[in-house]
Amino acid sequence: MAENFPEGFLWGASTASYQIEGAAREDGRGPSIWDVFSHTPGKVLNGDTGDVACDHYHRWREDVALLRELGVGAYRFSTSWSRILPEGRGTVNEKGIEFYDRLVDAVLDAGIQPWLCLYHWDLPQALEDKGGWQNRDVARWYADYVGVVARRLGDRVKHWATFNEPNNVAYRGYGEGDHAPGIKSRDAVWRAIHTVNLAHGLGMKTLREERAGLTLGNIYNFGPREPASDRERDNEACALMDALMNKAFPDAQILGTYPEPIAADMAPLIEEGDWQIIKQKLDYFAFNHYSRSRVRWDKDHLFHMGRVPTPAGTPMTEMGWEIAPDAFRQVMIECQARYSGTLPMYILENGAAFRDAVDNEGRVRYPQRIEFLRGYLGAVLDAIAAGVPVKGYFVWSLLDNFEWALGYDKRFGIVYVDYATQKRVPKDSYYFYRELAQGGALERR
Numbered sequence: 202m203a204e205n206f207p208e209g210f211l212w213g214a215s216t217a218s219y220q221i222e223g224a225a226r227e228d229g230r231g232p233s234i235w236d237v238f239s240h241t242p243g244k245v246l247n248g249d250t251g252d253v254a255c256d257h258y259h260r261w262r263e264d265v266a267l268l269r270e271l272g273v274g275a276y277r278f279s280t281s282w283s284r285i286l287p288e289g290r291g292t293v294n295e296k297g298i299e300f301y302d303r304l305v306d307a308v309l310d311a312g313i314q315p316w317l318c319l320y321h322w323d324l325p326q327a328l329e330d331k332g333g334w335q336n337r338d339v340a341r342w343y344a345d346y347v348g349v350v351a352r353r354l355g356d357r358v359k360h361w362a363t364f365n366e367p368n369n370v371a372y373r374g375y376g377e378g379d380h381a382p383g384i385k386s387r388d389a390v391w392r393a394i395h396t397v398n399l400a401h402g403l404g405m406k407t408l409r410e411e412r413a414g415l416t417l418g419n420i421y422n423f424g425p426r427e428p429a430s431d432r433e434r435d436n437e438a439c440a441l442m443d444a445l446m447n448k449a450f451p452d453a454q455i456l457g458t459y460p461e462p463i464a465a466d467m468a469p470l471i472e473e474g475d476w477q478i479i480k481q482k483l484d485y486f487a488f489n490h491y492s493r494s495r496v497r498w499d500k501d502h503l504f505h506m507g508r509v510p511t512p513a514g515t516p517m518t519e520m521g522w523e524i525a526p527d528a529f530r531q532v533m534i535e536c537q538a539r540y541s542g543t544l545p546m547y548i549l550e551n552g553a554a555f556r557d558a559v560d561n562e563g564r565v566r567y568p569q570r571i572e573f574l575r576g577y578l579g580a581v582l583d584a585i586a587a588g589v590p591v592k593g594y595f596v597w598s599l600l601d602n603f604e605w606a607l608g609y610d611k612r613f614g615i616v617y618v619d620y621a622t623q624k625r626v627p628k629d630s631y632y633f634y635r636e637l638a639q640g641g642a643l644e645r646r
């Protein structure tokens with residue numbers, strides 16, 4: 202059975218600055234927490250760093266050509282704060298902002314809408330040295346940075362997002378510690394959550410003050426969490442993980458409250474007037490989705506939360522993430538009910554890593570990624586049929602890239618990158634996606 206997406210459905214592809222740009226020390230860019238973290242032995246698999254990544258800083262023309270050829274309506278990328286403000290605040294690095302200026306023009310020339318995310322995890326190290334997201338002042342400095350970018354690009358970029366996955370900024374950066382800046386502390390997580398929420402609010406206000414008519418939101422992250430058993434402790438661990446990973450940010454920003462499992466920890470941090478800052482009207486509701494997981498109580502974990510590994514034999518990606526399109530449909534329905542109502546909904550990241558390789562005919566076949574996309578896009582159609590106003594879907598990612606603590610080991614791209622030569626090879630999944638982006642129907646299985 203073949204099914205069409207609604208007229209005007211927006212197809213996109215997503216990337217992030219540190220994962221693709223490289224040129225880490227070029228043209229005045231300052232170090233970010235990911236430069237420092239990836240250069241710390243033992244933090245990233247194989248000692249990989251983003252020093253070169255996909256060399257997008259030099260090869261952006263070629264990458265924009267790949268987008269044009271793909272036929273997508275939108276390209277989501279992020280700006281590197283420390284490329285624009287090497288010290289995090291103060292003097293603007295003209296060469297840094299010029300890079301994005303040229304990129305935006307090229308994307309528009311290709312007939313593609315630029316969707317700009319202002320923060321995809323690469324905090325300037327100079328601000329981490331001042332406490333990073335644990336320091337409330339960083340929210341103000343973030344808003345100053347937003348002002349710089351908005352004044353320069355707001356005439357052409359209409360779609361903006363304040364943060365990518367604020368949950369992971371706080372939880373993985375300051376709690377789990379497997380992401381930069383690598384801190385493992387419960388208190389640090391509470392502080393980071395609140396500062397990032399304040400930064401979101403101040404960033405939204407700044408964008409609206411700088412320019413009328415921009416379309417603004419935040420990019421949340423949702424994955425259903427189920428308790429591993431009906432034991433009380435597993436239920437508690439699961440509720441806490443759900444609060445930290447799914448609800449802490451949209452609850453605060455949309456409902457104006459912290460979810461119950463973390464409310465008591467958050468309460469001492471809330472100052473008068475904070476909710477007025479944090480709760481800003483959104484123009485769209487966006488999130489990334491990858492999988493669902495089961496949670497059990499774990500006495501050795503800082504938050505007493507453990508993830509049950511996906512059982513062998515269950516369909517899963519190279520990340521060990523279960524392939525469960527129906528969980529995705531369920532998330533879209535639940536998010537509409539809890540948060541977004543009639544707001545347009547966008548999926549700004551979804552995709553899968555597989556062990557792709559170029560075969561002797563020069564092709565990267567990997568039907569698994571195509572089947573993954575078929576299943577997840579089918580879930581989008583099902584959610585739309587159920588009345589959820591899903592208006593667009595962005596694949597993660599345009600290119601294979603630096604997958605954070607896993608370095609270059611995991612390939613999420615629809616375009617293969619040979620890191621030795623920087624050659625780009627569109628995978629079979631690129632051509633599958635192109636058919637859809639150019640108006641083709643989805644063949645459902």
Ligand code: FCB
Pocket residue numbers: 217220365366369489550597604605613
């Ligand atoms: C998301 C991140 C993105 C990428 C994918 C696989 O959590 O936003 O940068 O790493 O996971």
